Amino acid sequence: MVWRYPAGMAFADGTADFRSDTVTRPSPAMLEAMVTADVGDDVYGEDPTVNRLEQTAAALMGKEAAVFTPTGSMANQLALNAQTRPGDEILCVAGAHVRNYENGAASAVSGLSFRTVDNPRGIVSLDDVARAAAAPGYHMPRVTLLVWENPLTISGGTVVPLEAQLAASAAAWEAGMRVHLDGARIFNAALALGVEANELAASADTVMFCFSKGLGAPIGSIVCGPADTMEEARFVRKRLGGGMRQVGVLAAAAQVALEGRGRLADDHALARSLAERLHERFPEAVDLEQVQTNMVLFDTGPTPWTDVELIETFGRHGILVGDITPGVLRFATHKDVDGDDVDRILGVLDAL
Ligand SMILES: Cc1ncc(COP(=O)(O)O)c(C=O)c1O
Numbered sequence: 001m002v003w004r005y006p007a008g009m010a011f012a013d014g015t016a017d018f019r020s021d022t023v024t025r026p027s028p029a030m031l032e033a034m035v036t037a038d039v040g041d042d043v044y045g046e047d048p049t050v051n052r053l054e055q056t057a058a059a060l061m062g063k064e065a066a067v068f069t070p071t072g073s074m075a076n077q078l079a080l081n082a083q084t085r086p087g088d089e090i091l092c093v094a095g096a097h098v099r100n101y102e103n104g105a106a107s108a109v110s111g112l113s114f115r116t117v118d119n120p121r122g123i124v125s126l127d128d129v130a131r132a133a134a135a136p137g138y139h140m141p142r143v144t145l146l147v148w149e150n151p152l153t154i155s156g157g158t159v160v161p162l163e164a165q166l167a168a169s170a171a172a173w174e175a176g177m178r179v180h181l182d183g184a185r186i187f188n189a190a191l192a193l194g195v196e197a198n199e200l201a202a203s204a205d206t207v208m209f210c211f212s213k214g215l216g217a218p219i220g221s222i223v224c225g226p227a228d229t230m231e232e233a234r235f236v237r238k239r240l241g242g243g244m245r246q247v248g249v250l251a252a253a254a255q256v257a258l259e260g261r262g263r264l265a266d267d268h269a270l271a272r273s274l275a276e277r278l279h280e281r282f283p284e285a286v287d288l289e290q291v292q293t294n295m296v297l298f299d300t301g302p303t304p305w306t307d308v309e310l311i312e313t314f315g316r317h318g319i320l321v322g323d324i325t326p327g328v329l330r331f332a333t334h335k336d337v338d339g340d341d342v343d344r345i346l347g348v349l350d351a352l
Contacts, residue, residue, distance in 0.1 A: 011025065011336060013318075014318050015318045015319075015320060016318060016319045016320070016337050016341035016344060016345075017320040017336065017337070018319065018320060018321045018330075018331040018332055018333070018337060018341075018345075019320050019321060019322040019330070019332065020213075020322075020330075020332050020334075021185075021213045021214045021216075021267070021294055021332045021333070021334035022212055022213055023320075023334070023336070024216045024218075024334050024335050024336045025218070025336060026216075026217070026218045026253055027216065027256070027260075027335070029256050029260075030216075030217060030218070030252075030253035030256045030257065031253075033252035033253055033255065033256045034249045034250070034252050034253050036252075037049045037248040037249050037251070037252035038248060039246040039247075039248035039249060040246065040248070041245050041246060042068070042243070042244055042245060042246070042247050042248070043238065043243040043244075043245060047246060047247060047248040047251070048248065049248030049249075049251045049252050049255070050068050050247055050248050050251040052251075052255065053066075053068060053222070053251040053254055053255050053258070054066040054067065054068055054222065056255065056258065057209075057222045057224055057258070058224045060197060060198060060258075061197065061198055061201040061207050061209075061224040062198035062201055062202060063201065063206075063207065063224035063225050063226070063230075064225070064226050064227040064230070065224070065225065065226070065227045065230035065231075066222050066223065066224040066225075066230060067222065067223050067224075067230050067233045067234050067237060068220060068221075068222050068244075068247065068250075068251055068254075069208075069220070069221050069222065069223060069237060069242055070219060070220065070221070070242060070244065071210075071212075071221055072097075072182075072184045072208060072209075072210040072212075072213075072221040073101075073102045073103075073105060074221070074237065074240065074242055075208035075209075075210075075221040075222060075223040076097070076098050076102065076180070076182055076208055076223075077098075077102065077105045077106065077109055077110070077236075077240070078223050078233035078236050078237055078240075079180045079206040079208060079223050079225065079229075079233065080098065080106055080110055080112060080145065080147075080180065081109060081110040081232075081233075081236045082206075082229050082230075082232040082233045082236060083144070083145055083178040083180065083205065083206065083229060084110060084112055084144050084145050084178075085111075085144070086110065086111025086112070087111055087112075087141055087142075088111075088112055088141060088142050088143070088144040088145065089112065089113050089114060089115045089132075089141040089142065089143045089144070090106065090112055090113070090114050090115065090143070090144075090145045090146075090147050091114075091115045091116075091117070091124060091128065091129065091132045091143050091145070091146045091147070091172070091177070092114060092115075092116060092117070092124070092146070092147040092148075092149070093116065093117050093118070093119050093120075093122050093123070093124060093149070093152070094116040094117065094118050094119075095120065095122075095152065095154035095155065096114075096116075096122075096147060096149050096152075096154075096182070097149055097153055097154075097182055097184070098147055098149070098182060099114050099116065100154070101153075109240070113141065115132050115141075115143050120155055121152065121155060121158050121160070122148070122149055122150060122151075122152035122155065122158065122159075122160045123160055123161075123164050123168075124146060124148070124168050125164075125168060126167060126168055126171050128168070129146065129168050129171040129172050129175065129177075130171065130175075132146075132175075132177075133171075133172070133175035133176075133177070143177065144176075144177055144178065145177060145178050145179070145180060146168065146169065146172040146177050146178075146179045146180070147179075147180045147181075147182060148160060148165055148169075148179070148180070148181045148182065148183075148203070148204065149181075149182040149183075149184075150165065150181060150182075150183055150186065150189045150200060151185050151188055151189045151192070151292070151293050153184070153185075154324070154325075155290065156290050156291070156295045156296065156297040156324065156330060157185065157188065157292060157293035157294060157295035157332075158290055158292050158293075159189045159192045159193050159292050159293065160189075161193065162193055162195050162199060162200060162203075165181075165200065165203045166202075166203045169203035169204060170203075178205045178206075179203065179204040179205050179206075180204055180205065180206045180207070180208075181200065181201060181203070181204035181206070181207040181208070182208060183197070183200065183201070183207050183208060183209045184208070184209060184210045184213055184221070185209070185210070185213050185214050185293065185294075186200060186201070186207065186209045187209070187214065187215065187261045187264055188214050188264055188267075188268070188293040188294055189293065191264055191265060191268060191293070192268065192292045192293050197209075201224070205225055205226060205229065206223060206224065206225035206226075206229060206233075207223070207224050207225070208221060208222065208223040208224070209221065209222060211253075211254035211257045211258060214264055214267055214294055214334060215254075215257035215258060215260070215261055215264075216257050216260070216263075216334065216335040216336075217250075217253045217254045217256070217257035217258075218250075218253055219250050219253070219254075220250050220251065220253070220254040222254075263335060264294070266335075267293075267294040267333040267334055267335070268293055268294055268333075270294075270333040270337070270338070270339065270342060271291055271293070271294050271295060271296050271331070271332075271333045272291055273339070273342060274296050274331055274333070274342045274345065275288055275291040275296045276288065277342070277346050278296065278298055278345075278346075278349075281346075281349060281350075282298075282302055282303050284299070284301075284302035285298050285299045285300070285301070285302045285303055286298055286299070294332055294333045294334065295330055295331065295332050295333075296330070296331040296333075297324060297328050297329070297330055298328065298329040298330075298331065299327065299328050300327050300328070300329060301327055304352075305352070306327075307323050307326065307327050307328070307329055310329060311323070311329070313348060313352065314345070314348055317344065317348050318344075319341070319344055319345060319348065331345070
């Protein structure tokens with residue numbers, strides 16, 4: 001069989017796509033697994049490939065059960081819905097994905113609002129938890145769920161230290177809250193922190209992670225947690241139209257991606273080398289301390305060019321990059337870019 005996609009590096013047409021780690025194409029091993037997957041109707045719980053993936057993920061996270069979902073947003077929203085009641089508040093940092101980038105799902109789907117903490121590095125402190133837990137009487141919503149995001153996407157993939165997460169989660173539990181971890185890229189966080197993913201997951205009741213980001217699968221995410229909470233999540237998934245029938249074809253690729261997670265170290269090394277080379281040229285534009293996982297933020301303010309000019313110029317050279325906030329470019333590394341592509345970025349800048 002001839003696979004359409006190359007095994008790695010720039011895409012077949014030579015494009016190097018640094019906009020996100022979600023852009024990867026399935027590897028030959030993933031495509032092979034998809035074609036040969038043993039499937040059944042997952043709404044009846046009869047898809048052996050999905051069941052295996054859910055068991056593997058739950059075990060890796062140290063949880064009782066797991067529910068496979070089409071997207072990370074749905075996995076987050078199932079966790080939120082299953083652990084709150086309409087009218088409750090969620091405690092999280094202001095930049096959290098669940099608050100800003102899920103199109104209002106928490107309020108539209110589950111009737112929730114947010115109690116936010118202004119911490120650009122994703123840290124919710126013991127004081128924040130104590131304030132949120134302070135008895136509301138009859139005048140304020142109940143804060144019933146603490147949500148972590150680790151790594152934090154908006155800050156360019158910086159990580160929340162394990163100790164900080166453990167301490168505030170313990171306080172939240174003490175106050176009767178539940179805790180959810182949006183670990184879309186949890187294996188990147190674990191690698192950067194030098195801990196196991198289940199150590200991070202241990203500070204949450206529920207944890208979600210994505211196969212479709214740094215792990216490189218084309219589609220799919222998963223939410224893990226206690227068996228009864230996952231039962232409810234499965235019910236809500238069906239309510240939202242996420243019962244996916246013979247979805248083992250996707251779970252098969254996700255399983256391959258999960259087993260290949262060792263390669264994330266390459267992405268981190270590539271991001272670091274890109275950051276250092278950008279920093280040599282524009283020290284003010286790159287904060288090296290921020291480069292902790294597979295993303296590099298490049299502030300165009302200290303350069304002679306605007307973000308729009310740079311995006312257009314890179315685009316003409318077959319390099320795709322986007323803004324994370326106005327004026328700040330984000331380069332994400334993943335399995336389909338390599339050192340040659342990083343050379344190309346520097347080559348374009350040097351020729352300007
Ligand atoms: C931290 C975080 N959580 C959740 C998501 C949502 O994942 P999806 O795009 O699969 O809905 C993303 C997507 O980038 C993310 O970065």
